[in-house]
Amino acid sequence: MNRSFVRTIAAASLLSIASLPLYAEEEMSDAMKSSHSAMEKAFNQESSKEEVFEPFDPDSPDFNPNGDDINAYFYAGLSREQSDDLDVWMVESGVRMLFDDNWSGRAHVLMFWDDRKSFLDGMNFGGSGALLYSVGSFDPDFSVRPVLGAGFYIADNGCEDTTTCDEDVTGGVFPEVGLSIITGGIELYGYTRYVFHPELDDGAQIGASIGYKL
Known part of the structure; x- marks a missing residue:
């Protein structure tokens, strides 16, 4: 090598x-x-x-503050108010909107007449509103709950004869106690009110209504 x-x-x-x-x-x-x-x-x-x-856009079709469903009920009812001055039957129709499980608001139109015609003459028309609180949890399938609230109504009297109709406008404010039964999209509601009038004797009112979920 x-x-x-x-x-x-x-x-x-x-x-x-x-x-x-x-x-x-x-x-x-x-x-x-x-x-x-x-x-x-x-x-x-x-x-x-x-x-x-990303904040909610109120204009978006997906924006719904009440969740997937709008908890509103269209209803119609009949009530009667009696006092020394009045013996009035009222037919009311309107909408009740549930803001959450407990709070709701109601607005309706009404027609009424006085059986005795001592104060009101003919058919009369007006409007009413109320704020209500339902005790207990809301269940759209079935719930029975007591209701507490307060409201008002005001109406234009159909005065044609001044001898029997002293006022052009009548109205009042009232506390309200009721019982609501909701099942299958139907609400049955019974209530009593005590109406305070500015120029008439105060009177108790009792009535009932049936509502349908919109």
């Missing part, structure tokens, strides 16, 4: 040994780059999953 061949082998061995750190360093650099890329990708994926808060 000649010296030239030995020198060549030795030089190649030294070159191989010297290149090992360089290769290791390059491999570590590649590994670090791959690790950094994987971490960045995972971070971006996690960030994309975060929910972005």
Whole structure:
């Protein structure tokens, strides 16, 4: 074996040994780059999953403060009010809107007449409103709940004969106590009110209505 061949082998061995750190360093650099890329990708994926808060748009068809259903009932009822001045029958029709499980509001139109005709003459028309509180939890399938509330009504009297009709307008305010029974989209409601009139004797009113869920 000649010296030239030995020198060549030795030089190649030294070159191989010297290149090992360089290769290791390059491999570590590649590994670090791959690790950094994987971490960045995972971070971006996690960030994309975060929910972005967007306020409700009242004009959006999906916006409904009462949930999926609008808890409103169209109803019609009959009541009678009696006092020293009045013996009045009232037919009322309107809408009751449930704001939440307990609070609701009612608005209706009414027609009424006085059997005795001592104060009112003919058919009279007016409007009424009330704020109601139902005791207990609301269940659209079936619920029986007592109701407390207060309201008012005002009406234009159909005065044709001034000898029997002293006022053009009548009205009053009242507390209300009732019982609501809801089942299958139907509400049965019985109530009593005590009506305070500004210029007439106060009187008790009792009535009942039936409502249908809109």
